[in-house]
Structures are given as structure tokens and as C-alpha cells.
Amino acid sequence: MAKFRIRTAALQDAEAIYRVHKQSISRLCSGVYSPVQVDEWAELRTPQHYEELINDGRVLVAKGPGGVVGFAVFSTESGELEALYVHPEYVSHGIGSQLLAVVESQALNQGISAITLNATLNSAAFYERRGYSSLGPTTYRLPSGMELPCVRMRRTLA
Numbered sequence: 001m002a003k004f005r006i007r008t009a010a011l012q013d014a015e016a017i018y019r020v021h022k023q024s025i026s027r028l029c030s031g032v033y034s035p036v037q038v039d040e041w042a043e044l045r046t047p048q049h050y051e052e053l054i055n056d057g058r059v060l061v062a063k064g065p066g067g068v069v070g071f072a073v074f075s076t077e078s079g080e081l082e083a084l085y086v087h088p089e090y091v092s093h094g095i096g097s098q099l100l101a102v103v104e105s106q107a108l109n110q111g112i113s114a115i116t117l118n119a120t121l122n123s124a125a126f127y128e129r130r131g132y133s134s135l136g137p138t139t140y141r142l143p144s145g146m147e148l149p150c151v152r153m154r155r156t157l158a
């Protein structure tokens with residue numbers, strides 16, 4: 001895999017982030033969620049949604065030579081990792097781990113003592129191997145009211 005680098009997202013990344021998010025949900029989360037759940041979830045966002053997050057300085061992107069291959073959204077106000085997604089063609093190259101490491105390092109620098117998140121069922125083991133503990137089952141509610149089972153997780157930093 002060619003080199004990639006991680007940096008704060010710029011507004012012009014919004015469209016690519018949107019595409020990575022859709023692809024990642026559709027192809028990587030379909031093993032544990034139903035086609036109906038995946039379809040509704042993948043269609044949830046628009047590029048404008050990411051522009052707002054980028055304007056708030058909350059988005060990191062991993063970029064390879066061909067463009068955005070992964071992204072993370074983190075809230076320094078709540079300490080919540082709101083999203084971590086890698087393009088299906090670029091998984092298992094260390095991109096998710098590096099995005100998570102940069103989030104954790106930035107959080108520590110800002111005096112944040114713990115990171116929390118709702119892990120999809122397919123990603124809970126990934127977080128466990130990186131020091132996150134389960135706080136128990138939770139759900140992510142889609143606008144229609146459909147609920148996606150998730151795992152609430154937390155890691156104390158430092």
C-alpha cells in the first residue's frame with residue numbers, strides 16, 4: 001500500500017469523506033446489520049453534513065495518493081469519537097489504528113482524560129485490541145426510528 005498521511009480535513013475533502021463513509025458502511029458493516037439497516041444508514045448523510053463538522057475542526061482525514069482513504073470525527077467537548085471509517089479497499093493497512101492514535105494524542109494534548117464511543121458490532125474487537133472496554137450494549141437510532149445495536153466503549157488516556 002502506498003503511503004498515506006493524516007491531517008485535519010479541509011472543506012474540499014467533504015465530498016470524498018461522504019463517499020468513504022457510504023462505501024465503508026455498505027461494504028464493511030453489512031456482515032452484522034441487515035440490508036435494510038445498512039441502506040438507510042448509508043444514505044443518512046450528505047456532503048454538507050461533513051462541511052459543518054470540518055468547519056468545527058472536528059474531522060481528521062487519512063489521505064493516500066488517490067485521495068481520502070479514511071476519516072475520524074472527534075468532539076473535544078464531549079470526548080466522544082463520533083466516527084472512524086476506512087474505505088473498504090484500504091482496510092488492514094493500519095489506517096484506522098493511526099487515525100485513532102492521532103485522535104488520542106490530540107485529546108491528551110487538550111487535557112481530555114477519556115474517549116468514549118458507540119462501536120458498531122463489527123468494530124468492537126478492533127477497539128478492544130486498542131485498550132477500549134465495553135460499557136455494555138447501546139443503540140444508534142436512525143431518523144426513521146430504526147435502531148442499530150452497538151457497544152458503548154471507553155478508554156482512559158494516559
Ligand SMILES: CC(C)(COP(=O)(O)OP(=O)(O)OC[C@H]1O[C@@H](n2cnc3c(N)ncnc32)[C@H](O)[C@@H]1OP(=O)(O)O)[C@@H](O)C(=O)NCCC(=O)NCCS
Binds near residue numbers: 024085086091117120
Ligand atoms: C474498524 C475500522 C475503522 C478499522 O480500520 P483499519 O484501517 O482496517 O484498521 P487497521 O488496519 O489499523 O487494523 C485492522 C487490522 O489490520 C491489520 N493491520 C494493521 N496494520 C497493518 C499493516 N500495516 N499491514 C498489514 N495489516 C495490518 C491488523 O491485523 C489489524 O488487526 P488487529 O485489530 O488485530 O490489530 C474499519 O474496519 C472500518 O472502517 N470498518 C467499518 C466502519 C466501522 O464500523 N467503523 C467503526 C464505527 S464505530
